[in-house]
Amino acid sequence: MGTPHPGRRAVRFVAPMLAASLLTLTACGGGGSGTGTGGGQSTEKVKLSVGLFGDFGFKPLYEEFKKTHPNVEIEERQAAFADHHTNLAAHLATGAGAADVEAIEVGYISQFTSQPDKFTDLKQYGLDKRQGEYLDWKWQQGLAPNGALLGLGTDVGGLAMCYRTDLFEKAGLPGKRDEVSALWPTWEQYIETGRKFAAKAPKDAKFFDSPGEIFRAIIAQAPVGVYDAQDNIVVATNPDVKKAWDLSIQMIDAGLSAKIGAFTPEWNTGFAKGSFATVICPAWMTAYIQDQAKDSAGKWDIATVPGGAGNSGGSHLTVPKQSKHPKEAAELIEFLTSAQNQAAVFKAIGNFPSIPSLYDQPDIQNFTKDFFNDAPVGKIYSDAAKNLKPQHLGPREGDVRTAIGNGIGRVEQGKQSPDEAWAQVLKDLEAIK
Amino acid sequence: MATPPGGSVRTVTPSPGGPPAASHTPAPPKTAAGRRSRLHRLDRQASPYAYVAPFFLLFAAFGIFPLIYTAWVSLHDWNLLSSDNPFIGLDNYTALFADGYFWNAAFNTLSIGVLSAVPQLLLALVLAHLLNRPLRAQTLFRITLLLPNVTSVVAVVVIFSQLFGRDFGLINMVLDWLGFGRINWQAGVASSHVAIAVMIMWRWAGYNALIYLAAMQAVPKEIYEAATLDGASSFKQLWGITLPMIRPTVIFTVIVTTIGSMQIIAEPLLFGAQVSNGAAATGGTDRQFQTLALYLYEKGFRSFEFGYASAAAWMMFLLVVVVVGFNYLVVRRMRGGLDV
Numbered sequence: 001m002g003t004p005h006p007g008r009r010a011v012r013f014v015a016p017m018l019a020a021s022l023l024t025l026t027a028c029g030g031g032g033s034g035t036g037t038g039g040g041q042s043t044e045k046v047k048l049s050v051g052l053f054g055d056f057g058f059k060p061l062y063e064e065f066k067k068t069h070p071n072v073e074i075e076e077r078q079a080a081f082a083d084h085h086t087n088l089a090a091h092l093a094t095g096a097g098a099a100d101v102e103a104i105e106v107g108y109i110s111q112f113t114s115q116p117d118k119f120t121d122l123k124q125y126g127l128d129k130r131q132g133e134y135l136d137w138k139w140q141q142g143l144a145p146n147g148a149l150l151g152l153g154t155d156v157g158g159l160a161m162c163y164r165t166d167l168f169e170k171a172g173l174p175g176k177r178d179e180v181s182a183l184w185p186t187w188e189q190y191i192e193t194g195r196k197f198a199a200k201a202p203k204d205a206k207f208f209d210s211p212g213e214i215f216r217a218i219i220a221q222a223p224v225g226v227y228d229a230q231d232n233i234v235v236a237t238n239p240d241v242k243k244a245w246d247l248s249i250q251m252i253d254a255g256l257s258a259k260i261g262a263f264t265p266e267w268n269t270g271f272a273k274g275s276f277a278t279v280i281c282p283a284w285m286t287a288y289i290q291d292q293a294k295d296s297a298g299k300w301d302i303a304t305v306p307g308g309a310g311n312s313g314g315s316h317l318t319v320p321k322q323s324k325h326p327k328e329a330a331e332l333i334e335f336l337t338s339a340q341n342q343a344a345v346f347k348a349i350g351n352f353p354s355i356p357s358l359y360d361q362p363d364i365q366n367f368t369k370d371f372f373n374d375a376p377v378g379k380i381y382s383d384a385a386k387n388l389k390p391q392h393l394g395p396r397e398g399d400v401r402t403a404i405g406n407g408i409g410r411v412e413q414g415k416q417s418p419d420e421a422w423a424q425v426l427k428d429l430e431a432i433k
Numbered sequence: 434m435a436t437p438p439g440g441s442v443r444t445v446t447p448s449p450g451g452p453p454a455a456s457h458t459p460a461p462p463k464t465a466a467g468r469r470s471r472l473h474r475l476d477r478q479a480s481p482y483a484y485v486a487p488f489f490l491l492f493a494a495f496g497i498f499p500l501i502y503t504a505w506v507s508l509h510d511w512n513l514l515s516s517d518n519p520f521i522g523l524d525n526y527t528a529l530f531a532d533g534y535f536w537n538a539a540f541n542t543l544s545i546g547v548l549s550a551v552p553q554l555l556l557a558l559v560l561a562h563l564l565n566r567p568l569r570a571q572t573l574f575r576i577t578l579l580l581p582n583v584t585s586v587v588a589v590v591v592i593f594s595q596l597f598g599r600d601f602g603l604i605n606m607v608l609d610w611l612g613f614g615r616i617n618w619q620a621g622v623a624s625s626h627v628a629i630a631v632m633i634m635w636r637w638a639g640y641n642a643l644i645y646l647a648a649m650q651a652v653p654k655e656i657y658e659a660a661t662l663d664g665a666s667s668f669k670q671l672w673g674i675t676l677p678m679i680r681p682t683v684i685f686t687v688i689v690t691t692i693g694s695m696q697i698i699a700e701p702l703l704f705g706a707q708v709s710n711g712a713a714a715t716g717g718t719d720r721q722f723q724t725l726a727l728y729l730y731e732k733g734f735r736s737f738e739f740g741y742a743s744a745a746a747w748m749m750f751l752l753v754v755v756v757v758g759f760n761y762l763v764v765r766r767m768r769g770g771l772d773v
Binding site (some may be wrong): 090112114117118259276288414415423 | 594595601620681704708712713715735
């Protein structure tokens with residue numbers, strides 16, 4: 001009778017403690033990797049996750065891939081642009097949580113490629129054989145300083161200018177895309193055209209959304225941007241940057257801006273309402289406009305961008321080291337970035353291929369989009385991509401652009417004179433090392 | 434350890450894992466009864482600790498540890514992406530003291546805090562006072578009070594940002610219609626602070642009102658009856674009776690609201706995202722509504738400077754302690770004025 005008691009008594013106070021420690025254990029475990037499928041045998045079920053920002057048009061391709069890889073299951077995760085890259089950095093820092101395939105946008109790429117030990121060198125899966133297919137500068141962007149191949153390019157963002165034909169015609173300007181392109185070989189002529197537009201345009205329509213994206217475009221056309229090849233910030237000394245700044249200020253002074261920041265809710269509303277007549281549009285933007293301005297199909301068209309070719313945006317696909325299935329992930333990347341599939345993605349959602357041999361193929365050259373008044377988007381973006389000059393992007397590209405963008409914003413909001421704003425930009429940049 | 438039978442029991446510590454194992458090792462007691470009473474005593478003394486242990490374990494894992502780890506990180510040049518993080522002592526803190534944007538964020542935090550907390554608590558008090566009277570459908574009104582609080586903060590800010598929109602916003606439309614002209618809410622220091630404060634007020638006033646209401650229900654009804662007989666107005670009763678009687682609750686809400694308003698991040702972040710992509714983390718083009726938490730977020734998760742962000746986090750912690758302490762003293766001093 002006496003013997004069972006100690007045990008039972010012990011249970012009474014051991015149990016809560018056990019429960020407590022279990023609680024903490026599970027709590028910690030929950031924050032960790034979470035999915036541990038374990039075995040890496042190729043015959044076993046393999047679950048691959050793909051981390052993207054926005055829609056890359058990959059979904060139909062996954063099904064294709066599964067035909068050759070019946071053991072692979074693919075799960076796509078999408079996040080907003082900035083959040084995606086923040087999350088990726090956090091996952092790499094903590095060593096857990098990253099997807100097997102992670103997309104990285106060019107604005108962030110050198111920040112990540114400078115940490116080659118966090119990513120799988122895709123050379124070990126033979127992906128370096130793809131080099132010959134790619135635009136050389138695009139290929140270089142995916143390389144680490146030590147030569148490791150960290151990312152394969154998906155698309156490039158050759159620049160063009162989308163515009164509203166109806167608003168142009170109301171303002172007494174030509175509406176046809178070739179005539180519009182002829183209006184603005186240079187940015188100065190673009191501003192001139194803007195003045196003509198403003199003189200006769202409907203009251204609520206401005207010439208462009210805001211100078212932020214235009215500033216980016218002008219920078220993208222320069223041989224050297226905000227960084228030199230040695231990763232020094234050269235905003236203060238590069239005349240091309242100052243010229244882009246001055247042009248942006250001129251545009252503000254001319255009253256051409258609708259003062260609506262890109263990718264904001266007001267911007268989306270602006271597309272639908274026709275608050276602005278022109279907008280910088282890299283290839284990937286066409287899908288975005290189409291999405292936001294569903295009701296204005298046929299009113300939009302695409303002309304060439306003033307000032308010559310430039311690249312804005314585009315992404316790479318990488319495999320973080322923490323992936324449990326790097327081999328399958330590399331195979332998936334090879335598949336998703338193949339020439340054939342890049343062409344398919346372009347036709348589906350508009351992201352323009354980074355493989356130049358495609359550019360002259362008839363199915364790309366003859367590809368048009370009815371939303372944009374049947375604009376020959378294939379030809380427009382091929383021409384833009386063929387004329388691209390590569391530009392080196394630095395490790396803190398995003399921070400530098402934000403500092404300058406905020407400076408332009410201060411001028412536009414009337415809070416500072418252009419000189420004060422520029423001085424503050426340069427001061428802000430000193431803090432970015 | 435095992436020699437004095439009674440003593441070993443008393444030295445049991447609340448740390449997990451240790452005591453249960455130790456309880457089996459002491460020298461065997463002489464009789465079953467002795468053993469039972471010893472275990473009984475152990476049970477009485479140790480069990481309470483075991484029952485509160487889960488909280489303290491979780492608190493240690495998710496409260497103390499991050500706090501100390503953050504302090505450790507703040508002494509390093511720690512980039513989220515780089516693999517080597519050299520020790521740099523207090524350099525981050527000296528840089529932070531000289532960092533104008535940090536102090537700008539501190540000012541914004543205090544400004545938004547005052548703009549939101551003071552009207553919010555006054556409003557809550559009045560609401561609670563009104564609800565403390567006999568009303569039809571009392572529960573309905575009380576639930577309605579809490580509704581803004583259970584709404585997702587994202588939804589709140591998105592809706593309010595549209596109301597405060599420059600071109601298509603309802604508030605500007607009304608202002609325009611009344612002849613005041615449109616306000617670019619995000620652009621100015623004062624206007625952006627007011628807009629953010631309104632969002633915070635909308636979300637938290639009802640919550641505080643319910644807390645006040647709970648406290649008011651504990652105030653004896655006889656006092657009010659007596660006051661009514663003496664001809665005291667409703668407002669006078671609120672000021673002269675209710676407020677002094679619920680003073681501990683007022684202190685509690687002031688402290689909780691202060692801590693909350695020192696940590697505001699979601700509202701300015703999402704409010705900034707309505708202007709442009711880049712201005713979200715900087716709290717506007719001129720950081721006019723960047724709060725401390727947002728500045729920390731910008732440094733840590735946009736620029737990936739983890740060490741610097743950690744230093745900012747610790748500075749923020751100290752500032753919260755100072756401001757809360759100050760507010761506590763102020764509210765406590767109010768007693769004198771009220772009791773007379």
